[in-house]
Amino acid sequence: MLLLPAILWREIEERTRSALPLEACGFLIGRRRGEEFEVAALAPGRNVAREARTHFEIDALDVLAAEDGARDAGLEVLGVWHSHPRGPLSPSAADRGLEPAGRGGPGGTGARGDSRGKVKNRQGTAAGAPSQWLTVIVVPEGTCESESDGRGTREGSAGIRLGCWRRVGAHGFEPLSVGQPCQSRR
Numbered sequence: 211m212l213l214l215p216a217i218l219w220r221e222i223e224e225r226t227r228s229a230l231p232l233e234a235c236g237f238l239i240g241r242r243r244g245e246e247f248e249v250a251a252l253a254p255g256r257n258v259a260r261e262a263r264t265h266f267e268i269d270a271l272d273v274l275a276a277e278d279g280a281r282d283a284g285l286e287v288l289g290v291w292h293s294h295p296r297g298p299l300s301p302s303a304a305d306r307g308l309e310p311a312g313r314g315g316p317g318g319t320g321a322r323g324d325s326r327g328k329v330k331n332r333q334g335t336a337a338g339a340p341s342q343w344l345t346v347i348v349v350p351e352g353t354c355e356s357e358s359d360g361r362g363t364r365e366g367s368a369g370i371r372l373g374c375w376r377r378v379g380a381h382g383f384e385p386l387s388v389g390q391p392c393q394s395r396r
């Protein structure tokens with residue numbers, strides 16, 4: 211299970227929304243306890259993809275900074291999250307590593323992937339992101355202007371849907387449930 215505190219859920223939502231119509235992405239930092247992945251912080255990953263509406267590519271420096279920052283805090287990079295601005299809430303064939311690598315950047319490559327492409331590690335090898343990294347996908351819900359209750363309440367946002375997967379085998383993905391740690395703020 212992925213344990214994601216509510217405050218970090220909201221941060222992912224904000225980053226997803228502020229990036230629209232482009233894909234947002236970043237790192238999940240935390241610790242693993244058995245089958246529980248507890249997210250303690252997010253680390254930024256700038257989407258430097260040239261076609262950022264349908265792709266994401268995280269600069270290699272951001273990968274290094276995330277890994278170094280996690281290590282310094284006694285934590286680890288648990289995975290990468292990215293948004294699918296137009297869905298779906300599931301790993302694409304490319305996210306599963308079933309498609310050839312996308313366009314290469316001019317210099318070093320960071321974590322990389324897209325709605326159609328694939329995640330690559332910082333060496334840009336075809337092996338994909340470190341196999342133990344979780345894949346978290348976020349889909350923004352449409353802006354909600356709820357009038358169904360007759361009061362015309364305008365919601366700031368309708369939230370996001372979020373799913374988590376981990377790799378099994380060469381190209382398999384297995385869903386992980388997502389919850390909140392019991393000490394999270396409500």
Ligand SMILES: [Zn+2]
Nearest residue numbers: 302305324325
């Ligand atoms: Zn994707």
